[in-house]
């Protein structure tokens with residue numbers, strides 16, 4: 481894989497989403513991206529002193545296994561070029577990398593990206609196999625040096641995105657023709673209750689989880705085809721102890 485030469489380090493100004501386009505209809509102008517960046521930078525600093533906790537690691541294993549079980553043909557260790565979007569400190573990439581040729585992690589939190597790369601290098605992984613960059617993708621030509629991907633995986637992060645329609649459109653633009661966007665997240669409950677506690681509302685615009693209809697609309701808006709969403713497992717939400725339903729979903733870039 482070519483080196484990513486034109487990716488700059490994130491600065492606070494990169495993440496000023498105070499523009500009307502980002503604020504409109506999502507939390508009354510609250511800057512979710514900035515709040516997430518601050519939170520996950522702090523989180524990564526805390527985690528740099530200890531191993532990522534077992535709960536998050538187990539969740540990542542279950543998600544990657546669920547994706548492989550649902551669509552085994554997408555994972556080829558000799559050829560699959562993968563992006564892990566909103567990669568955080570790399571829990572998902574660390575699982576994924578054994579089943580694909582290469583993984584590029586992308587996140588808005590520089591501290592998370594730094595920890596991702598330190599851990600990858602400590603494990604003896606070459607940057608060509610697994611590396612992360614701090615970037616805010618906009619879907620413009622030349623981003624990530626023009627790299628396109630066979631699969632883009634995004635786990636436990638869609639509920640953080642102010643507009644899943646905008647994010648899906650951007651991610652779809654990084655897929656090769658025939659490439660797949662794979663998302664794992666928390667499904668909204670039938671009774672429509674809030675699944676995320678008030679302590680997380682500044683980080684989570686989708687505090688009820690995500691409905692199949694909302695995800696389908698975002699995928700179709702990005703012109704992805706072959707929409708395939710599956711319930712995969714239930715797990716306890718750490719802050720509340722409540723069981724929630726996780727789903728995986730696939731959409732394909734028809735080219």
Ligand SMILES: C[S@@+](CC[C@H](N)C(=O)[O-])C[C@H]1O[C@@H](n2cnc3c(N)ncnc32)[C@H](O)[C@@H]1O
Nearest residue numbers: 513516520566567568571588589635636637640
């Ligand atoms: C719950 S963590 C999940 C990390 C990883 N995918 C995993 O499953 O362990 C959510 C991640 O989303 C990132 N994030 C939040 N808002 C974002 C945005 N608007 N754009 C890109 N990344 C974002 C955060 O920095 C954080 O690393």
